[in-house]
Amino acid sequence: MVRPRLCRRVRFRPGVTYFKPAGRKMIELEESVISVDEFEAVRLRDLEGLEQEQAAKKMGISRPTFQRLLTCARKKIAEALVNGKAIKIEGGTYKMVVPRGRGLGRGMGRGLGRSARMFAVKFV
16 A cells, blocks of 8 residues: 655645747647646755755755655656647646745744645645
8 A cells, every 4th residue: 555645745835837839729738737746846955056965844844755745856858858749837746835934924934834724725
């Protein structure tokens, strides 16, 4: 029996979830689907420039699990770019986490209470 996946912590919900090659009709395209947690791994490592250990800690997963997410996401992105596929971001098992700290109106960086910080989202 396979162990159920733990929810990964995600701090950024993508505003755009579909990318397609220019000049190609949607009906002609194959899709490469990247889960939200894979997208978060790419964002933390490649955009934010975090080391894998730091990024894994932010997501609440082990470093080897983070590496697997990152490798899988990068492969899907490369395949889409090379073969002219659309990239769709959806699904995964994750928890949206509201960042703690300044700017939340609670003073002194205390942020929101635990119940307000996380809500779970599970897609298949």
